[in-house]
Amino acid sequence: MAFRTLFFAAYASALTVPRNTTFTPPSPSSSTLDDVHLWGVAINPPTALPQAATANDLRWQPSLDFDTDGCYNVPAIGADGTIAQGLPHNFVSPSSDCRDPSDLDNNNVYSRQRCNANGWCIYLYDYYFEKDVAIPYLLDVGHTHDWEHIAVWVDANNKAQYVAASKHGGYQIKAAADVRWDGEHPKIVYHKDGANTHCFRFADAADDAIENAKGVWFRGPLVSYNGFPAGIRDLLYAHDFGKANIALKDSAFPGNIMSAKPTAITFDASVDALGSPGYP
Template sequence: MLLNAGNASADVISALPQNASQLELEFVPIYDYDKDGCYATSAITPEGRTNPGLALGGDVNGKCRDPRQLENSNTYSRSKTNNGWTAIMYASYFEKDQSTLGPAASGHRHDWEHVVVWIQDNQIQYVSRSEHRGWKVDPRSNVLFENNHPKVVYHKDGGSTHFIRLANSNDEPPENYTGKWFSPPLVGWDGYPNVQVRNTLMQTDFGDATIKINDERFNDALNSAKPSGIPFDAYADDSKRNFVTFFEDDSGTGQSFRDSVSRNWVGSYPGGAYFEDKISSVKLDPHTRLVGYQHSNKGGYRHTIINDSNDVKTYDLTTFNDTISSYEIDPLPQHSVTFLQHPYNNNGNSGYYYTETVSQPSFANSPIGSSFNDMASTVIVGAYTKVELFEHANYGGAKKEYVNDTNAEQVFILEGFHDKASSFKISNTR
């Protein structure tokens, strides 16, 4: 549904609470706002009421430079990672973009401006800024920073309208009422009160001002803002990349960072070093396997978590809480079975693992060879999947069968069949 932002009340509206990933917070720009322009403010309330904006007229900063507006502001973010690069786009909302004074003023109700930071090796290498209908890209050497935060300024372009420029040495002290560089509460793509609020913001018609982090414009904007020569793919499909989100607290809460199919030390991911030995829960995309390790470079105890369902699922780490220092993320075929060396909750150490899908091999003929023969203590059985375990190779001897006829994975401890399986068969139940 396309909403008309002009139908909402013209009062200062409440901002959303800060809720973004550690990665996005680590590199968020800090802002100043030149005096001949508006303050950033909130584009939508927690209840989903959009900002009506301001009609043109009066001063170029008329009715839009009240401290209450900046105090009720947000920055909105969305990111994409591939080919060794992470792009984070930060969007700022202003209630009008006026170029001239008086009743015949030119410009438009509403303004959206954007900054993209380009991260490689845990450092911003480029900063791109929206400039009217295009983008300006600068290397790191042109950017002033406070820690990892690039300094940028909302600026009036002569007789034209406003855009974001890089800060320079003449911008100290900042001109906003606080006298300091300002960082509005940050709202990440998954940080809205609910999906309906996010959809309302992304689908609202802001007239000549366009929000670039919505599905309609995000990829094109990244492609236009991309520095020349880097291998980043703006059109890569994030929805099929088996993401895992790592959280500092239980139940998918607290600071977080996100990664997809990879074999990483926690600190090697941008913003990840903060999380070493601090991860308490994880959220896995459908058909995704995470193996967490006690030490960097995949050493020490290991613990395997499988989401072989069609839904995103969150898992508390319980006995492996605050232990992960490195990890592996892999896509998982449907109707798979993962064999674990140890019982699943044995001090958080599930040991070696081996995953197979619908097939009939013996362990001796599997990709890991005979090394897993008589070693399995746990099986994680995918949705609508059956596994038959046999005591001997070639499906001989005693037999044990585990059936999962649900739409999510199930964990089975091999009671009575511990360290006995030498061959197996896997089949679909539907």
Template sequence: MRSWTLFLTFAVSALGSRDGTLNTGPLDPLPRKNTPAENYFQPAMDFDKDSCYNAVAVDASGRTDKGLPLPGTATSGCRDESRLNHQNVYVRSRCNKGWCAHYYAYYFEKDIGPFAGHRYDWEHVVVWTKYNGNRDKNGYPLIVYVSASQHKGYETKHTSNVRYQEENGYHAKMVYHLDSVTTHNIRFASNNDEPPENHWKAWIKANLVGWLGFPSDNVKNSIQGNVFGDAYLCLKDSAFGGCLTNAMPDEVKKSGFDVTQDFACSSLMATYGTCVKV
């Protein structure tokens, strides 16, 4: 068993550094720019002590992050307290058939577990709201489901089984963690996650960049190519519909939700903001 572990560690480390490009430091984050609904429902994140902090995928010049090499520990180079000032979260929304999906994406420079790992990681949380139903005390639609990416699939919970931070909105509490002996993913927070384990001991809501809130199309397009290895960004045009299908709860599927259309966005923007240019 030990020799097999050593073999895996060597093989993965060699793969992680094969292109010879290294970060010279974290990129500067883009400013917060999103719709009111995207901001209102942004998840509140923590990061277990065996996990990196999420990072900036692209800066205002369109330069993309180069990731971190795999030799070292799961948190080497990616969990300093200063990293909490160099974060972005990205979001893309789609609304039709009475439902809105707010799809949040988190970029990590590497993902290392005990026996495997890779440079670059994208993880996602989807907040599903029903806009033709009841509203909360602030006039926003109620959250019905939350879905968290877990390797190649999603775990979905009804809102009654999700913990929230109520602070200028409703923010599902989520935790980036090491999933057993594999690699990292996002899980739902429990009572045992109080207080948070990050350096600030707080639930983190980093600068949120809406899909239509990038400084320019060139900056946004720079993260739509194959620049993050095998890590998969679900927000990009070529992936968004398929990822929505994979994450979609059964109730949303039965409504006929169209993963390719945004036709409810313009009418809803006047009510609470969804998915138009900001």
């Protein structure tokens, strides 16, 4: 009984402490973060890296909105090597502490291009979220940290032909003609998938009633594969985000390419050609 009283007292305190409160808690890991949150501290994400992206990565970068029952994506790493520590997912709401308007000002998206000699290119975009809550305010089946991904497939004529959006470990794939576009940027929404955790979905006409704090289809500052400060990409790709996985790192990139690939495309997921992944 004493523990339960202490727990809910600490939890109630956590609900009232602003995200930017100055406090130094014990250094958390993803496995202990729910315990650390009992201190009543929501840890700020790292300061964003400056945009450093190739022209083509920028050309096809998706435009996003975020349903109100979820987080905004934030930087996963800062220029000093600080890695996002995430947020707890138990006994909290899906959007608590992770939907501050400032998160859209301090923001990064990550990308990697791979082309084959036949002219096909994939542009894969990675988004980091601090938590993924399935069951609000209860012991939850979700997880601290979430990585979601979007792929744009471009043909030899430099025309987008397919878009793939990550969904619970796989991808939903649509022909470009069936996707809503913001110029050359596919419109994608981060949403809570019913009683499940969060994922991306393709936007429909109703989604032009924007729900994010900027009131626009949003594209955060983009960092391409070769756009990181020296050593920072390796630090990020080596980090263990628990149940969430970076799609762009070497060990995961080919598998994500194949999962996001339409059957109509012939593509070697292990080969770079035509200058990919390129330099900003």
